[in-house]
Amino acid sequence: MAGLPQKGFEVSFDENNQEFSIVGSMRPERTEDLADCIKLFQTSARSVRGTLYVNVKRLVRLNNIAFRVLADLMVVACADHSGLRISVITSSVVGWSTRKFSSLRAVNDNIQVEQYDADFYPGQSFVEDSDIIALLRTQTKLTWRHERDLLPKHGLKAGMQVADICCGIGDFAVLLSKEFEPSRLVALDHSKPSLAYARTVASDFGIGGIEYIYGDAAEMLLEDDQFDFVTCRHSLQIFDRPERILKELFRICKPGGRVYVTNEKNSHCLGEPRGESIQWTYNEVARMLAHFNHDIEIGPKSRRLMLDTGFSEVRMESFMVTNMDGDPQDFADIITAWRDLFAGKMTQLRGDDEAFVSRFRQGFDDHIFAALHAKGYAGWPIWVASGTKPL
Numbered sequence: 232m233a234g235l236p237q238k239g240f241e242v243s244f245d246e247n248n249q250e251f252s253i254v255g256s257m258r259p260e261r262t263e264d265l266a267d268c269i270k271l272f273q274t275s276a277r278s279v280r281g282t283l284y285v286n287v288k289r290l291v292r293l294n295n296i297a298f299r300v301l302a303d304l305m306v307v308a309c310a311d312h313s314g315l316r317i318s319v320i321t322s323s324v325v326g327w328s329t330r331k332f333s334s335l336r337a338v339n340d341n342i343q344v345e346q347y348d349a350d351f352y353p354g355q356s357f358v359e360d361s362d363i364i365a366l367l368r369t370q371t372k373l374t375w376r377h378e379r380d381l382l383p384k385h386g387l388k389a390g391m392q393v394a395d396i397c398c399g400i401g402d403f404a405v406l407l408s409k410e411f412e413p414s415r416l417v418a419l420d421h422s423k424p425s426l427a428y429a430r431t432v433a434s435d436f437g438i439g440g441i442e443y444i445y446g447d448a449a450e451m452l453l454e455d456d457q458f459d460f461v462t463c464r465h466s467l468q469i470f471d472r473p474e475r476i477l478k479e480l481f482r483i484c485k486p487g488g489r490v491y492v493t494n495e496k497n498s499h500c501l502g503e504p505r506g507e508s509i510q511w512t513y514n515e516v517a518r519m520l521a522h523f524n525h526d527i528e529i530g531p532k533s534r535r536l537m538l539d540t541g542f543s544e545v546r547m548e549s550f551m552v553t554n555m556d557g558d559p560q561d562f563a564d565i566i567t568a569w570r571d572l573f574a575g576k577m578t579q580l581r582g583d584d585e586a587f588v589s590r591f592r593q594g595f596d597d598h599i600f601a602a603l604h605a606k607g608y609a610g611w612p613i614w615v616a617s618g619t620k621p622l
């Protein structure tokens with residue numbers, strides 16, 4: 232990989248992936264200011280076979296001089312090297328880029344533009360759907376009782392600079408803001424409905440100062456070494472490559488700061504009475520999510536994942552949300568929302584037959600029964616892990 236730092240931006244070429252990348256803000260005053268970038272592009276284009284990928288996912292600004300230079304380079308490269316195709320990889324996070332680069336298709340149809348996060352994680356639609364809002368609200372209400380006490384043990388102190396990545400509907404950020412009064416609080420998510428909801432809740436409750444950001448946790452535009460405490464809850468389990476997200480959490484954390492993650496192991500949900508039926512259903516939940524490339528069993532793997540990312544002083548523990556934590560109906564509401572999601576939309580998409588769906592639903596109904604039973608017990612276990620970014 233060859234890299235060239237320039238004023239405000241960096242260009243590099245990765246030979247293995249045939250990928251030319253530009254990161255940062257490209258605003259030259261004259262074409263000559265881009266001489267090194269032009270040279271690197273031309274040598275890169277000469278060295279590839281088939282498709283050259285031009286990655287502009289993290290190119291946040293581009294003036295007209297720079298756009299014209301890039302456009303010319305791509306058009307000329309396609310004309311000079313027969314058989315060369317160029318695929319420009321943009322991101323929805325940088326709104327203008329897909330529109331702008333798409334105009335090049337009209338000039339040369341060997342130039343394609345692909346918005347990489349239009350449909351990028353299998354199963355993404357389940358978590359970006361506005362239906363998930365009620366579920367996330369109830370989940371956070373129940374987990375907060377435990378996490379409020381756990382967070383200081385994992386290093387959170389008042390007045391810190393904090394980021395909550397994959398913040399969902401922002402309830403956790405609001406609770407953090409009230410309880411720990413951070414000096415800066417950024418909450419990032421890739422769901423526009425969830426962020427819109429988060430902004431409304433914060434304004435309805437008169438909570439100012441939370442910076443809600445639309446972004447991709449795997450390619451954040453946030454700078455390195457910014458935060459004392461970075462949280463990412465119930466989200467590593469929905470990515471097919473959680474290590475990519477952890478790398479980003481590590482990057483934005485200050486040296487000496489800590490990253491805090493929570494994850495589940497769904498097959499360990501439990502309840503009595505009707506334990507067997509409940510157990511069967513949650514084993515099936517894990518299998519179903521694996522089908523959509525989500526690892527809902529990631530909880531106990533968090534320690535290894537954090538150590539592999541480079542964190543030190545990894546601290547890990549688990550807690551169990553139960554029907555005895557407060558109003559049992561709250562617990563039952565979570566299970567009802569899971570039932571409607573897993574035994575509804577997801578079974579339809581996987582093409583499950585009626586007999587399976589009926590047994591699958593029954594396990595959730597039995598879990599609700601256990602939660603609401605006068606002598607029943609129902610639980611949802613969660614693993615918390617945190618680690619320090621070494622100095």
Ligand SMILES: C[S@@+](CC[C@H](N)C(=O)[O-])C[C@H]1O[C@@H](n2cnc3c(N)ncnc32)[C@H](O)[C@@H]1O
Binds near residue numbers: 403421425449465466
């Ligand atoms: C299971 S929810 C958890 C939300 C929140 N942390 C909570 O505990 O309530 C997962 C969240 O990850 C978000 N998400 C999924 N892919 C993302 C991505 N690539 N970048 C940022 N957020 C993403 C979803 O929109 C969703 O809000």
